[in-house]
Amino acid sequence: MGKGDKWALILGGSSGLGLATARKLAAHGFNLVVVHRDRRTDMEAISKVFQDISANGTALHSFNKDAVTTESMNHLISEVKDRLEGGSISVLVHSIAKGTVKPMNDPDGDTLSAADFEITVDAMAISLYSWVKVLVENNLTAADTRVISYTSEGNTKAWKNYAAVSAAKAALEVITRNIALEFAADGIKANCIQAGVTDTKSLQMIPNSGLLKQQALKRNPNHRLTTPEDVANVAYLLTTQEAQWITGTVIKVDGGESLR
Numbered sequence: 001m002g003k004g005d006k007w008a009l010i011l012g013g014s015s016g017l018g019l020a021t022a023r024k025l026a027a028h029g030f031n032l033v034v035v036h037r038d039r040r041t042d043m044e045a046i047s048k049v050f051q052d053i054s055a056n057g058t059a060l061h062s063f064n065k066d067a068v069t070t071e072s073m074n075h076l077i078s079e080v081k082d083r084l085e086g087g088s089i090s091v092l093v094h095s096i097a098k099g100t101v102k103p104m105n106d107p108d109g110d111t112l113s114a115a116d117f118e119i120t121v122d123a124m125a126i127s128l129y130s131w132v133k134v135l136v137e138n139n140l141t142a143a144d145t146r147v148i149s150y151t152s153e154g155n156t157k158a159w160k161n162y163a164a165v166s167a168a169k170a171a172l173e174v175i176t177r178n179i180a181l182e183f184a185a186d187g188i189k190a191n192c193i194q195a196g197v198t199d200t201k202s203l204q205m206i207p208n209s210g211l212l213k214q215q216a217l218k219r220n221p222n223h224r225l226t227t228p229e230d231v232a233n234v235a236y237l238l239t240t241q242e243a244q245w246i247t248g249t250v251i252k253v254d255g256g257e258s259l260r
Helices: 016-027 040-054 070-084 114-137 163-182 209-219 228-237
Strands: 006-011 030-036 060-064 089-094 141-152 189-195 250-253
Touching (some): 006 016, 016 040, 060 070, 089 114, 114 163
Parallel strands (some): 006 030
């Protein structure tokens, strides 16, 4: 099995916030199931990272599959059941970054379509509910499962090219609050972490990401960007016994960046 009986399921755990969270939870006694979606050309490097995490005795099962489609999700649930051998998921981390970053209005370029919005919101928000629901239905949650997802300041601010992701983040927070309310009887606590601007692959995909980083540095009273490790530290705190009464909220992890 691994070094303990605590299992964390991380959706989008091969880079950025998801990978940093995987490392942090592994360092604190969690075994891991990591679902990610990456190109074959990247798999050698990703496999090496997972091997490094496993080196301290962590059981780590990784699946390079789409975490969003119903067919893939059902297959993954079957695989998870087999790997856990009767165990349960104590932590679900939602770090899926499958969104479209395009402008809404650009006479000379490609603009967002309704389908772009639908794909982005489904992947980055609705899939959280789908995973919670399927885990509960398959009796794979623990008595005190913590659900953690990642949002951003784009939840309330308008950034060019970010409209579809902003819509997804706002929806993610609504879904999280309702999970906290409606799955409380199943022992689930659900929270979002609002990360400051973090230099990840997801950020680099935004056309104006350099400007976002410059603005974040100017606004942040601590004069640096948020790191994936900053966010992972708080994700771990939300898994502790002391955090069992925190649910249905958005916690800012940005070094004060959103203060001004």
